Amino acid sequence: MxxxxxxxxxxxxxxxxxxxxxxxxxxxxxxxxxxxxxxxxxxxxxxxxxxxxxxxxxxxxxxxxxxxxxxxxxxxxxxxxxxxxxxxxxxxxxxxxxxxxxxxxxxxxxxxxxxxxxxxxxxxxxxxxxxxxxxxxxxxxGEDYLVKYAPFREKEEPLPQLAKLEDATVYPYLVKPIFEAKCVSCHNESKKKGGLAMHSFEALMVGGDDGSIFTPGDAEGSELIRRINLPENHDDVMPPEGKTPLTDQESALLKFWIEHGQANELTTLGETEVPEDVLAYAASTLGFAAAGLAHGSTDVLPTANPLNMEVVHSITEQGFKVKELIDGSGLVEVTLEDGQINAENINKWEENFKLLAPLKDQILWADFGGNELSDAILVQIASFTNLRKLVLDNTTITDTSVQPLKTLKNLESLNVYKTNVTNNLLPMLGEMANLKKVYIWQTQVSTDAIEQFSKNSNLEVVSGV
Incomplete structure (x- = not known):
């Protein structure tokens, strides 16, 4: 031996x-x-x-x-x-x-x-x-594991609140939280697997036993990207098998930071051209729903009545989150946390969605992903006349249940990632004149059907392929 x-x-x-x-x-x-x-x-x-x-x-x-x-x-x-x-x-x-x-x-x-x-x-x-x-x-x-959340410990200064999405510095606001959640448990001051620590930007710059983990301006040539793209059962994949892998959005964000942000600690979203999927991820992560508006969109916003705070309060009491996108505009985002709606309480939530009716002309962006959505709920969503962006990822929607959405004449972005929709959804999407982008990866929509559809449509279909 x-x-x-x-x-x-x-x-x-x-x-x-x-x-x-x-x-x-x-x-x-x-x-x-x-x-x-x-x-x-x-x-x-x-x-x-x-x-x-x-x-x-x-x-x-x-x-x-x-x-x-x-x-x-x-x-x-x-x-x-x-x-x-x-x-x-x-x-x-x-x-x-x-x-x-x-x-x-x-x-x-x-x-x-x-x-x-x-x-x-x-x-x-x-x-x-x-x-x-x-x-x-x-x-x-890590060395501070036991006392990190202790009440007597001096807390790290939180990052300043952002007024605009484009002001976000990519590394501290977006990249570092990914590393802390997925990498730092094995790459910190006390435990440096492969000689690599990732708890700070300075440590990242030092690299590991094999040198630098990224090449500024060259994402595909960076060791970090190579490792996270390896098959999940590969010996060198990061995070290793058994740990929570990076999501597609997180991987795309890291690639963007290395390629377009030059892996710089100070680069902001406003200083470079940001792909739509990265912008959407950043907007969702940092609490900006209408990513296009926050990034300087010239689209004309609809006129809306001032927010009725009594209505808003009654909606938030039921579990919805309502946020005014631009102060005084009356235009809002409405979101619901994952796992709120299930088979046992769906009848109750059908009634809760009816409470959104007074805001139906003021909802510009909505995210109900990660929930079970009935046909009745989809009908309620279809009444949001000024809806621009709609996220329905990881839901129970089907080709039939989403048919009411074709009445949304102002919808520009639709996310149906990881749902049960099929090739039959594409004709409906083609009827939606203002729809510019649909996120459709990990569904039953085939690559061939997307290619055929794209020959006759300007709609951008993001399939993850």
Whole structure:
């Protein structure tokens, strides 16, 4: 067996450490509970189980230490943090064996026979166990994992509120949150897989063991983009299998930042031409619904009555979110969080949608994605006469249920991503004169049908292909 094979086998075993490490925690905590019950209750018979719990805790602790050492050979961990975790684990394990030997009577020490330090030993052991776990959590999730949301901790200054979408600096407002959600757990100050840290822009610039992860102006030639585009079962794919992958929108945003934003920390959306899908993602993420308007669109806005705040309040009480797009315009976005409507409450929501009727001429943008939508709800949506952008992704809509939407004469953008629509939807879309773009990937609409449709239509069909 070669050294490489030995190394792979060692790492294979080491990856069982996160599973095994919970066993000593459970056994030793259980031993403490039994000891407390023996000391402070009448359940003296439980004391007989303490030596067994200590023995299992000590043995599983020893196995966890060995597997942890094997896992550490993969590298990428902060050495000081790793040493702290390792040695606290060893001391805790040795103390567990010592406590078991005393409790079982195998080890007889005169002074301990008189003092009976079982409870004190177990208390110290649990404290050491907590410290060991703290170091382990820091190694896995970052140094500030435990205290990040603590009330006494000095909070990081929030980013300034944006007045316009085009003022958004791409890295801090859009790119960094993606890295924090999908990458930083494995690439931080304490845990640098592949020698790469991604918790700050400065760390990104340093790169990893293989050098820079992106080439400004060349997204396809950047290692970061190559890794996130690999098949999900590939050894080098990032995030690795088992972690939450980047969405198509997040990948598109990163490509845009590298290609057009030159992977710069200070580039704003207003300084470069932004693809529509990236603009829509940025608008949704940052709370700007009408992306085109926020980005300097010259479209003439419809005239609307001032908002009736009593109506708005009655709508928001039911779970809708209503936001005026431009102060004083009376034009609004209406959104609904994912998962609000399901088969059990859909009748109630059909009534709730009727509450939107007083705003039907004022709704310019709407997002009801991620919900079950009935035919009756689609009829209500079709009454929004000035609707420009409509998001119905991840919903239960079908070719038949969306037919009422063809009456929306002002609709410019429609998102039916990951729904049950088929090729039969395309003729209806062709009848919608003002419709400019439809997002249709991960549906049953075929590539051939899209190509045939596009020969006779100027409508931009975004299929993800």
């Amino acid at each position: 070669s050294m490489q094979e030995v190394s792979d086998f060692v790492l294979f075993l080491g990856r069982f450490h996160p599973l095994v490490v919970h066993l000593p925690i459970g056994f030793l905590m259980f031993a403490l509970v039994l000891e407390l019950a023996d000391n402070y209750t009448k359940m003296k018979h439980l004391n007989a189980a303490v030596p067994l719990a200590l023995l299992f805790g000590a043995i599983s602790g020893a196995v966890a230490c060995i597997l942890g050492y094997m896992l550490s050979q993969s590298g990428g961990y902060d050495e000081e943090m790793l040493n702290g975790h390792f040695w606290f684990g060893i001391v805790t394990t040795l103390l567990a064996f010592f406590a078991w030997a005393l409790k079982s009577g195998i080890l007889k020490i005169a002074i301990f026979q008189k003092v009976k330090p079982n409870l004190a030993l177990l208390t110290v052991m649990v404290i050491l166990l907590s410290v060991t776990g703290h170091y382990g959590g820091n190694l896995t999730h």
